[in-house]
């Protein structure tokens with residue numbers, strides 16, 4: 096269902112049928128993804144990202160953010176199947192995906208917009224969540240409105256489209272209460288005419 100947020104096109108599907116139990120998808124991804132903790136450049140300093148990541152994509156779909164360049168790993172059969180499921184549910188096509196592992200309540204994602212030039216001006220970003228629920232926070236860049244918060248259920252899909260990245264930042268805060276790991280697949284489309 097669409098979220099009623101101004102200056103955005105955001106849809107949330109609480110339970111996406113994956114063809115497999117979400118617990119099984121989670122366990123297989125946890126085991127098969129070669130998780131890495133890489134450093135980013137933040138205000139001129141090297142800082143370890145507070146989560147583990149991997150970048151998958153079709154050949155040629157490299158991606159650069161926060162000073163790190165990623166060459167794509169080839170889709171595994173499971174990730175290729177998940178991409179298809181997400182494409183069917185969203186009506187969008189994707190050629191790459193950033194996969195994140197939030198190991199526990201101390202892992203996080205700083206506030207940012209997905210506005211890298213290789214994504215094009217109005218990117219569709221589809222985010223599939225598995226495992227522990229974490230609170231996704233969206234902040235409007237201009238209005239002083241309070242942040243919008245949404246707990247992302249295991250097996251849910253959040254789709255950001257249109258001008259959302261122009262007007263909104265998003266992130267995941269650390270939390271005080273203990274929680275288990277969460278895996279998040281964010282499918283994207285790299286466009287080459289930058």
Ligand SMILES: [Mn+2]
Nearest residue numbers: 207208209265
């Ligand atoms: Mn993002």
